Amino acid sequence: MLQVQLEVEPDPAEVGRARRWARSRLAGSGIAADEPLAETLILLISELVTNAVVHTGCPAVLHMLLPGVPTGEPGTVRVEVADRCARPPRPRHAEGDETNGRGLELVDGLADRWGWQPEGGGKRIWCEVDRCVGAAASASRYSEVALGVR
Template sequence: MFLTRWGLDQVADSAELALTELVANVVRHVPGRRCSVLILREPHGLRVEVADGVAGPLHAKVAAPEAEGGRGLVLVEGVTDRWGVEEKGDGKTVWFECDA
């Protein structure tokens, strides 16, 4: 992955997994499945943002053991150092940071 070229080997797996989960949420919950992804190299490590056109808060919650989904944001919370949601007009941006 391109993160290794940036010297971010130690966060590449976590960032890849978290990004996959956020994009999967777009595929499941956003009409038209459209989003934009921004990956930023920061002094402390890496910041990734996934923006879509659907407003609404997101919360990490533990799904019932028999549930087929509902664990994505808990996983993002577990593999990143920070994450959050910023509501923007007609949509939102979900972001996470991984410290190098």
């Protein structure tokens, strides 16, 4: 099991930096950038980091726990974002052309499991994707969620 982390400042530009960082860590763990699993994980990371930096105004820490490194064995990839804001996440449902409000809905549709827990004076939001078994299913679930089928 490999655990890596990145400190993220409360700046929307940090979301792109977190995606680039995550892509390099996934590649180092044997998950190729063009695999559906990698694409799903990058989208999940993007949504969780965006929520942390946009909605809390606090620094955050992105954690990834990668199984079977470097052998690529099946297992569960876990992504966590911890921040210093005690306010719980509030899932919303975006209507029509609204540009905000889909983040946790996407996380719910793409991850095999997700949740959150209070931590110190803040919280930790996490999601898990089952490697190998969940990769293809997650990619097809993305299409359903993005199209509003699910």
